[in-house]
Amino acid sequence: MATIKDIAKMTGCSAMTVSRALNNPALVKPETRRKILAAVESSDYTQNRVARSLVKGCSYNILVYIPSMLDISEPFVAHTVSAIGERLGMSGYSLSLRRSMAIDNNCDGVIAMGLNIEDEESFLAIAQKKPAVLYGNSERFTNWVDVDNYKGIYNMTCYIADKGYKDIAYIGMDFHAHYVIQRKQGFMDAIADRGLPLRDEYLVTAENSEKSGFDACERLIATARPAAIVCATDLIAVGCIHALQRHKIQIPGDVAVSGFDGFGMERTVFPVLTTARQPLYRVGARLADAVVNLINGVPIARGEYIEPEIISGDSV
Amino acid sequence: MATIKDIAKMTGCSAMTVSRALNNPALVKPETRRKILAAVESSDYTQNRVARSLVKGCSYNILVYIPSMLDISEPFVAHTVSAIGERLGMSGYSLSLRRSMAIDNNCDGVIAMGLNIEDEESFLAIAQKKPAVLYGNSERFTNWVDVDNYKGIYNMTCYIADKGYKDIAYIGMDFHAHYVIQRKQGFMDAIADRGLPLRDEYLVTAENSEKSGFDACERLIATARPAAIVCATDLIAVGCIHALQRHKIQIPGDVAVSGFDGFGMERTVFPVLTTARQPLYRVGARLADAVVNLINGVPIARGEYIEPEIISGDSV
DNA sequence: CGTCTGAATGTTAACGTTATCATTGATTAC
DNA sequence: GTAATCAATGATAACGTTAACATTCAGACG
Numbered sequence: 001m002a003t004i005k006d007i008a009k010m011t012g013c014s015a016m017t018v019s020r021a022l023n024n025p026a027l028v029k030p031e032t033r034r035k036i037l038a039a040v041e042s043s044d045y046t047q048n049r050v051a052r053s054l055v056k057g058c059s060y061n062i063l064v065y066i067p068s069m070l071d072i073s074e075p076f077v078a079h080t081v082s083a084i085g086e087r088l089g090m091s092g093y094s095l096s097l098r099r100s101m102a103i104d105n106n107c108d109g110v111i112a113m114g115l116n117i118e119d120e121e122s123f124l125a126i127a128q129k130k131p132a133v134l135y136g137n138s139e140r141f142t143n144w145v146d147v148d149n150y151k152g153i154y155n156m157t158c159y160i161a162d163k164g165y166k167d168i169a170y171i172g173m174d175f176h177a178h179y180v181i182q183r184k185q186g187f188m189d190a191i192a193d194r195g196l197p198l199r200d201e202y203l204v205t206a207e208n209s210e211k212s213g214f215d216a217c218e219r220l221i222a223t224a225r226p227a228a229i230v231c232a233t234d235l236i237a238v239g240c241i242h243a244l245q246r247h248k249i250q251i252p253g254d255v256a257v258s259g260f261d262g263f264g265m266e267r268t269v270f271p272v273l274t275t276a277r278q279p280l281y282r283v284g285a286r287l288a289d290a291v292v293n294l295i296n297g298v299p300i301a302r303g304e305y306i307e308p309e310i311i312s313g314d315s316v
Numbered sequence: 317m318a319t320i321k322d323i324a325k326m327t328g329c330s331a332m333t334v335s336r337a338l339n340n341p342a343l344v345k346p347e348t349r350r351k352i353l354a355a356v357e358s359s360d361y362t363q364n365r366v367a368r369s370l371v372k373g374c375s376y377n378i379l380v381y382i383p384s385m386l387d388i389s390e391p392f393v394a395h396t397v398s399a400i401g402e403r404l405g406m407s408g409y410s411l412s413l414r415r416s417m418a419i420d421n422n423c424d425g426v427i428a429m430g431l432n433i434e435d436e437e438s439f440l441a442i443a444q445k446k447p448a449v450l451y452g453n454s455e456r457f458t459n460w461v462d463v464d465n466y467k468g469i470y471n472m473t474c475y476i477a478d479k480g481y482k483d484i485a486y487i488g489m490d491f492h493a494h495y496v497i498q499r500k501q502g503f504m505d506a507i508a509d510r511g512l513p514l515r516d517e518y519l520v521t522a523e524n525s526e527k528s529g530f531d532a533c534e535r536l537i538a539t540a541r542p543a544a545i546v547c548a549t550d551l552i553a554v555g556c557i558h559a560l561q562r563h564k565i566q567i568p569g570d571v572a573v574s575g576f577d578g579f580g581m582e583r584t585v586f587p588v589l590t591t592a593r594q595p596l597y598r599v600g601a602r603l604a605d606a607v608v609n610l611i612n613g614v615p616i617a618r619g620e621y622i623e624p625e626i627i628s629g630d631s632v
Numbered sequence: 633c634g635t636c637t638g639a640a641t642g643t644t645a646a647c648g649t650t651a652t653c654a655t656t657g658a659t660t661a662c
Numbered sequence: 663g664t665a666a667t668c669a670a671t672g673a674t675a676a677c678g679t680t681a682a683c684a685t686t687c688a689g690a691c692g
Contacts, residue, residue, distance in 0.1 A: 001421055003648055014672050019650060029670060049422045050375055051648035053366045054677045061377075061410050064401075072402045073395060073597050075580065081401060082394040082413075085380075089413035094377050097398075097405035105317060106365040210583055238584040264391065265584040267526055268554040281389050319678055330642050335680060345640060367678035370647045 002045040010039045022047070058108045061094045062291055065112040067119055068099045075263045076280055077113070080135065083284025084111060091292045101126075109291040111135065131294035133287050137178060137303055143294065144303040145286045149179040152276040152308035153186030156258050157230050159310055161194040165228040165256055169202035171216045171240060172232030183232045183260065202226055206236050213239025221247065227255060228316070234259035234266055234275055241269050241315065256316040260308070272313035279306045318361035326355045338363070374424045377410045378607055381428040383435055384415045391579045392596055393429070396451065399600025400427060407608045417442075425607040427451065447610035449603050453494060453619055459610065461602045464621035465495040468592040469502030472574050473546050475626055477510040481544040481572055485518035487532045487556060488548030499548045499576065518542055522552050529555025537563065543571060544632070550575035554585050557631065572632040576624070588629035595622045 008015045013032060021028045021036040028036070039045075053059050064084060070077050081097070088095050096107065101122045112123050113135035124141060126132055134144040160168060170187045173180045184203075191198045201224045206216035213236030217229070221243070231237035237259030241251060249255055251271055259266060262277025283306055290300055324331045329348060337344045337352040344352070355361075369375050380400060386393050397413070404411050412423065417438045428439050429451035440457060442448055450460040476484060486503045489496045500519075507514045517540045522532035529552030533545070537559070547553035553575030557567060565571055567587055575582060578593025599622050606616055 004650095005648080015648085016650075016673080017671060020671085023650085027670075032670080046419070046421045048370075048648050050366055050369045051677090052650075054364075054370050054648080054679090055650045057677070059366055066402075072398050075391065075394075078391075078394045078398040079389060082388050082397040085397060085401065085411065085413040086382075086388045086415065089415070094410040094412040095401065096410040097401040099402065099405070103362070105362045235584065242586045263580060265581045268551070268581040268584050270558045320680095321678075331678085332643080332680075333641060336641085339680085343640075348640080364678050367647090368680075370649090370678080371680045373647070 001048075002043040003048065004045070007036060007039050007043065007045055010043070011035050058295075059106050060092060061096055061107045062088055062288075063098055063104055063107040063110045064095050065098045065101050065110065065119075065123075067101070067114055067116065069116070070114055076261075076278060079280040080113065080284040080287075083281040084288045085284075087285040087288035088292070091288065093288075093292065103129075108295050109133075111287050111291055131291055133290045133294065133300070135283065135287055137305075142302050143290065143300045145283055145290060146303065146305055147179070147278050147280075147283060148305035148307045149182040150186040150189075151305065152260060152278075153183045153230065153232070154190045155186075155307070156260070156274075156276045156310060157187050157190035158194060160228045160230065160256060160258060160316055161190065161196060163256075163316060166196055167202070167224075167226040168196060168228045168230060169204065169220055169224065169226035170230050170232070171204045171206050171213060171220065171236050173208055174205040180232070187230055199224065206232075206239075208233045208235055210235050210239040210242070213237065214243045216240070217243035221249070225255075228252075229255060229257050231257065231259050234261040234263065234273060237273055237275070237315075238265060238269050241271075241273070252314070252316050258316055262308070262311055266311060266313055269315075271315045274313040274316040275311050276308035277311050278308055282306050317364075318359040319364065320361070323352060323355050323359065323361055326359070327351050374611075375422055376408060377412055377423045378404055378604075379414055379420055379423040379426045380411050381414045381417050381426065381435075381439075383417070383430055383432065385432070386430055392577075392594060395596040396429065396600040396603075399597040400604045401600075403601040403604035404608070407604065409604075409608065419445075424611050425449070427603050427607055447607055449606045449610065449616070451599065451603055453621075458618050459606065459616045460619040461599055461606060462619065462621055463495070463594050463596075463599060464623045465498040466502040466505075467621065468576060468594075468624035469499045469546065469548070470506045471502075471623065472576070472590075472592045472626060473503050473506035474510060476544045476546065476572060476574060476632055477506065477512060479572075479632060482512055483518070483540075483542040484512060484544045484546060485520065485536055485540065485542035486546050486548070487520045487522050487529060487536065487552050489524055490521040496548070503546055515540065522548075522555075524549045524551055526551050526555040526558070529553065530559045532556070533559035537565070541571075544568075545571060545573050547573065547575050550577040550579065550581050550589060550591055553589055553591070553631075554581060557585055557587075557589070568630070568632050574632055578624070578627055582627060582629055585631075587631045590629040590632040591627050592624035593627050594624055598622050 004015045004018045007018045018036050021033045025033055101119050109131040110126055111133050115123055137146045138144050172184050204216045204220045206212040217240040231240055237257050240257050259273045259275035262275045266273040266275040320331045320334045323334045334352055337349045341349055401411055417435050425447040426442055427449050431439055453462045454460050488500050520532045520536045522528040533556040547556055553573050556573050575589045575591035578591045582589040582591040
């Protein structure tokens with residue numbers, strides 16, 4: 001593999017001049033530069049980034065930390081990781097995927113997702129030393145990017161309300177996680193802002209599965225008959241649709257249904273589900289851009305929410 | 317950041333002894349080693365891999381090439397990339413994602429997926445110089461890993477046949493791509509091997525969409541009434557299910573339906589779709605392991621197919 | 633006792649690049 | 663005419679590590 005020294009010998013100048021011709025052309029006489037570029041063309045020279053890294057004191061590598069409790073095969077993990085990878089590649093960075101949070105100095109920055117308490121401590125420690133960005137919101141740290149779960153459901157509920165639906169119910173999860181709380185709050189606030197009625201029986205709890213969505217919907221329609229049902233996830237919405245169909249309730253004629261996630265299953269039900277698609281590509285891209293910016297000294301003003309996009313189907 | 321020289325000073329030995337204590341402990345007196353390890357513990361020393369790479373002449377980086385015609389947001393791309401990333405990380409490698417195929421010497425190996433003709437030429441040229449593995453089968457190259465589309469449909473068809481279904485139809489795509497041809501052939505061979513009848517009207521063409529699957533199924537049942545329908549993709553299968561339901565045909569009572577992909581939508585239809593899940597994690601893991609093995613001098617005997625797994629639902 | 637062996641450690645140079653300072657001419661300014 | 667300036671290039675060292683060879687010293691062997 002040709003090196004800068006080989007090019008120097010070929011052109012009769014020093015290695016330094018070759019380096020300058022390639023990295024800082026203004027410092028080299030045009031004629032010399034032409035000669036050097038021609039020599040580079042005719043050889044198989046490419047810059048050795050390892051050597052550059054050594055002298056520059058950086059690695060052009062980003063650590064991506066996915067806690068081991070998250071399965072890499074989860075769509076939202078896989079899509080985000082791939083988006084991060086593509087965008088980092090565009091910026092000339094490589095990435096190292098880690099499943100355990102250990103300090104690693106062989107990187108220029110860190111992206112971490114979905115931390116539990118102890119990981120958060122480690123992450124904050126690392127963030128003291130390296131540019132770091134978090135996927136998921138945090139009150140202890142400002143460099144984060146997250147899906148705007150609140151706005152996603154809020155906007156969806158308004159979208160439905162603005163179509164004239166008045167009695168709107170919500171089927172969602174009920175455990176202590178940011179995104180669960182935010183989605184529910186988005187619904188509540190949208191209902192309040194639109195001045196719509198909110199009855200107790202319009203708030204139903206389900207797990208994130210088709211089966212649980214089905215059962216929750218059955219419970220809901222046994223006691224009430226809302227005009228629309230906002231679901232916290234597509235899986236729940238699908239279960240909901242199946243339950244309604246079982247009772248021969250027309251969608252969206254009798255009851256409208258909306259979902260949240262947009263991982264593809266919205267197209268597999270009939271009618272096609274109206275859903276809020278998680279902007280996973282944009283989140284991954286933003287995480288990558290943000291860490292690269294931080295490395296280059298461009299700070300992030302504050303945490304950044306990215307709004308889901310409403311994918312309108314035929315269920316509303 | 318502490319270096320090997322700092323540790324050397326702290327312990328009163330040479331940098332070389334420190335290096336040996338860390339990389340080749342057998343060469344260092346136990347007492348010296350203990351002293352060195354203690355010093356390393358008490359400092360913030362971690363090996364500088366960039367420097368190691370420079371002297372070793374390798375980068376511990378793998379190039380992952382995804383042609384620009386493939387969208388990184390496609391589930392099968394995103395999941396495979398993530399799996400590659402996880403497995404490379406486990407082996408201490410980073411990855412650089414590229415959307416254009418250019419020779420890059422700053423890597424120890426290459427993984428490429430889904431090449432068109434011109435990319436294939438570039439890839440073969442690169443493979444002359446670097447350990448390289450291809451995602452997708454090839455006749456011009458032996459280091460490849462691919463989903464066994466043939467066996468996936470073959471096994472599924474046999475699975476259905478062995479449940480006693482005799483008249484089995486196939487709805488699949490019809491364009492010139494390996495996976496399209498292989499899936500169809502898998503069906504034909506399974507039917508032949510089980511000695512089942514194959515009528516012309518049992519072979520129906522569709523595009524990979526719910527709508528097209530729906531239409532294809534309508535055409536199929538207008539002229540024939542098979543006992544089971546093997547679909548080339550889950551989307552087609554979903555369309556198929558909707559068409560059957562529209563005609564009040566019971567699944568699987570009157571007609572069984574199977575899909576192929578297993579990206580999640582199999583759980584969103586009722587009845588839950590029996591499908592052959594693409595082993596994307598295993599493919600990604602195998603691609604990563606294979607390229608690392610190649611780097612370490614372990615050859616791949618030949619191309620390797622990985623069989624989809626049958627996920628049994630309620631539609632068969 | 634001298635030589636040989638081998639374990640333990642040290643010294644030097646090298647990997648390929650760039651930062652820093654030095655040198656060389658030519659041009660400009662006074 | 664001499665000093666100052668500037669463009670172009672070169673020489674050297676450094677980044678942190680390891681390969682290759684060198685040294686040291688203790689113990690084994692005849």
